[in-house]
């Protein structure tokens with residue numbers, strides 16, 4: 001049965017986040033030939049609609065409102081509920097991002113809808129979409145489907161491929177005005193801790209440092225390698241606790257979950273809580289001077305040695321490519 005599916009897109013630094021395109025691909029699968037409607041919220045978003053059509057949206061709902069300039073739970077929840085009320089979708093897809101994780105359970109509760117969170121894969125079986133999500137920090141996977149009501153899901157960035165770009169695709173834009181009131185949070189200032197480089201959650205390549213980098217200075221060769229590879233720098237909690245870097249870089253059970261194509265772990269022992277945040281990376285390279293370090297158990301390629309010798313060598317070689 002065909003479905004109308006709303007895909008809630010996200011903007012960062014005036015650009016659409018990659019996860020929005022991945023969510024459109026899921027919306028497409030779930031709609032089974034129905035309508036995929038991208039929802040674009042912000043202060044001035046009209047210039048971003050074209051790209052959404054190219055990535056598979058059949059129609060785009062735009063909501064321009066100064067109260068949506070920066071994310072707040074109240075404003076986004078109210079705006080989305082009003083859009084959902086107007087559109088009456090059978091499916092709603094969001095990214096499993098800070099925004100998606102915050103707003104999706106609130107929407108699901110208000111809509112009395114089932115919500116499958118942190119989806120890493122989808123498949124269709126006899127007309128129904130089955131969602132796969134990891135359990136126990138990625139040690140097991142469960143397959144789920146929602147049998148009745150609105151089907152809601154959040155999808156983990158970097159796991160599901162977007163549709164092939166079709167630059168000839170266009171569609172209708174539906175501007176919607178919303179009534180947002182009683183916002184309990186006022187954003188006064190946004191202070192960015194990691195201002196430059198690639199977004200860690202969406203990076204295709206992550207170079208991560210642990211306590212083995214031995215200090216703030218020790219991160220410099222890793223930053224250089226990440227720059228050459230157009231990747232992002234991450235860290236273990238050991239490195240964050242030792243104040244070698246900011247907690248916004250922490251990967252793991254109590255940090256960010258990343259699934260890049262390539263994860264380079266430098267001076268990280270491979271504690272279970274760290275592995276929980278990166279074990280689904282497609283290729284894992286570990287650099288550690290201890291050949292018994294547990295990180296080698298999950299690494300596809302292991303280099304036993306001093307990271308301060310190996311990382312600069314790697315960087316120099318990669319610069320030549």
Ligand code: FAD
Nearest residue numbers: 210211212236237238252253254255267269273274289307
């Ligand atoms: P270490 O375990 O000290 O390892 C450092 C490694 O560097 C060693 O293997 C050493 O051989 C190697 N090394 C040293 N010098 C060099 C060199 N010159 N060249 C190459 N290798 C070198 N941790 C996380 O990362 N993320 C989390 O989200 C997280 N959540 C947690 C939640 C809870 C409830 C608890 C209890 C712990 C959590 N931890 C988390 C902490 C986790 O248990 C580990 O303590 C932490 O991951 C260790 O960090 P590390 O590997 O950098 O340090």
